[in-house]
Amino acid sequence: MFQNFDDDSSTNLVAPRVKALRASLGKLKLDGLIVPREDEYQGEYVPAANERLKYISGFGGSAGMAIIMARKAALFVDGRYILQAPKQTDTKLFAIFDIMQTAPSQWLAATVKKGMEIGLDPRLHSETAVKAYRDRLAAKGARLVLLDENPLDANWHDRPELPDTPVVIQPTRFAGRTSEQKRKALAAEMKQAGHDFLLIAQPENIAWLLNIRAADVPHTPFALSFGLLNKNGSFDWFIRKGRVDAKVRAHIGSGLRLHRQSDMLAKLRALKGKTVAFDPSNTPAWFAEHMPNVNLERVTDPCALPKAAKHKAEIKASIAAHEMDGAALCNFLAWFDKNAGKGKLTEICAA
Known part of the structure; x- marks a missing residue:
């Protein structure tokens, strides 16, 4: 079956996990931690290894966020999950x-006290979201x-392995243009804008x-990975x-360079003095934090328009x-x- 309706959450595990997390936050001298549903790739659907919100709260919906403080904890869900959430989490906590x-930032601003420090994993939040939280907290x-390391991950001892599925070809007869054609078109726009690289953080x-x-x-057929498009049209792809x-x-064509994801930090630091463009609304804040000597240009996602056209x-x-789907629906x-x-x-x- 393509869709699994089994509920494998357990409210019994929530209390000990929250207790362990609070102990870790105490050692770090933090007063709270923001835990989003999104992972490093900012997508709606995440692999089991990145189900941090489900791990800490038991809630398994596709959208939500939790904030765990020393004496309070809040779970934020949209209208689809108002009935589901109480069944999956520990409502005493x-x-x-x-x-x-x-909004989470609204609740946080009303809860924190002067001098408190709230932790956040910059890999899991866009730069835009981080700014909103920072401004709200500063006002209080x-x-x-x-954080350099996520304390939730450190406590997750039975965390599943990250997915490692083989990459397959999307035929040009369906795509219409080759990868080289797409990269050259974007590279021409980069040159005109004065950008040396485009950071692509959305799979x-x-x-x-x-x-x-x-x-x-x-539900979304992509490979979890990051990339850097050079103004000459070549592409550094961070994937195993x-x-x-x-x-x-061969299908992707010339100008492709493959790197381990663990090598990305060194690559970013090697861009000293270069101009790197990225969309702050969908790129984890971690990237900008690790490019202090780079000229960062915040732009609207350059892939959005050509992808939509x-x-x-x-x-x-x-x-x-659509015709195939229509026939299946009729059946x-x-x-x-x-x-x-x-x-x-x-x-x-x-x-």
């Missing part, structure tokens, strides 16, 4: 809020602390730019080399996909019409 009515006389942009796919997370075979490398080949493929409705009257179907069974 976590107060649950509708995020549309009470408190301070946001960007969906890399999937589009390189015409590749993978299966690292549910074994995931990208010779056929895929569909090539005729993409439109043709989209129409074909389902025919089956449903035949079986629903028996009174034995449930929503999950039908799905």
Whole structure:
């Protein structure tokens, strides 16, 4: 089954995990920690290894955030999960809020006291989000602390392995343009803007730019990775080399260089004096924090517009996909019409 409806959360594990985290925060002299649903790649769907919010709160929805303080804890979810969240977390520990009515930063500002220090993992939050938290806390006389290591991760002893699925080709007949063509077009815009590099932190942009796919997370076929596009059109891709075979490398074309993700920090520091563009709304704050000697240019995602402007080949493929989906839906409705009257179907069974 493509979608799994099993609930593997356990409210019994929440209390000891929160207790351990609070002990770690005490050793770090922190008064709280912000735990988002998003991971380093800022996506809605995350692999099991990055389900930090679920680990600490038990809540397994696709959107949410928690803030754990020494004596208080809050879980923020949207309207879809107002009924689900209380069933999955320990409501003696976590107060649950509708995020549309009470924003996490709003609750935090009302909770902190002057002199408090709140921790945040800059790998998990965009620069825009970090600024919002920092400003809110500063107004209350408190301070946001960007952490080198996440104390939650240090306590997660049975953490699953990160996904390592093979990268596969998205054929040019579906993409419409080769990766080299896309990279050269973006590189021309970079030169005109005076940018030496473009930092790409969203895996969906890399999937589009390189015409590749993978299966690292549910529902979104991309490879969790980062990249740097050079103004000459070459691309430094931070992903395990074994995931990208010779056929895929040939498909991507010339100018591709593969690196381990652990080598990215050294690469960023080697860009001293260069101009690096990035979108602060979808790039983790960690990157800017580790490029102090780089000329940083904050821009609107340069991949967004060309990715949205569909090539005729993409439109043709989209129409074909809709036709296939339509036929599948007709088959389902025919089956449903035949079986629903028996009174034995449930929503999950039908799905």
